[in-house]
Amino acid sequence: MKKRGDYRQFAKIHRALANEARLMIVESLEKRERTVGELTKLIGLDQSTVSKHLSILLSAGIVDNRKQANNVYYRLLIPCVMDMFSCTMKVLEKRRSL
Amino acid sequence: MKKRGDYRQFAKIHRALANEARLMIVESLEKRERTVGELTKLIGLDQSTVSKHLSILLSAGIVDNRKQANNVYYRLLIPCVMDMFSCTMKVLEKRRSL
DNA sequence: TGACTATTTGGCCATAAAGCCATATACTAA
């Protein structure tokens, strides 16, 4: 990690994960792909809001999508994102132990 | 990862890493602790700005500090944060390959 | 004590993020 642009990209990816709703989305995509409608029901925010969250995850490169009939299915592109969560969890544990 | 509060905490940690300057700070702390002054020189932003970035990392539980004479030394509390970067890098690689 | 150094805090401004509603687009099915 050297160039200025890399930092920018890294920051963008972390920013994409810096929101409760998007974390819920990513976690729910761990097992299988889901439609926007399913995710909207799951998250409980306005459909347009969920759509915007998805476009943020998409442009960060964390998810991918495919269109089928009326639905757009989103899937997790980078499984190691879930591993990041285990580190995040360590931060929480450490903090609790202080 | 189940409770609403967990998502909030996770988001907070990722938000702390969602900024170029803070990423530079974290990376520079990988090898050794550093003073605010050293970090300020390294980052090239106003010293007060760097101080605020440090307090964000601190309250996220990512770094820790100790005071010695006139200086405050910051150190990386959770080394696995660096591992997260390797996943972030994978996101970038995947995206470039599309 | 007073001057000096290092760091933090408060105030302000400009920009970005997150939410909703209303509307537009894309596709399906009759």
Place this chain on the structure above:
DNA sequence: TTAGTATATGGCTTTATGGCCAAATAGTCA
């Protein structure tokens, strides 16, 4: 074609973020 369903986009408001400057605080050393 028309109606219906699923998703995305534009506009708006509120709140958060990131930067700087100026001032406050904490510690050192004559």
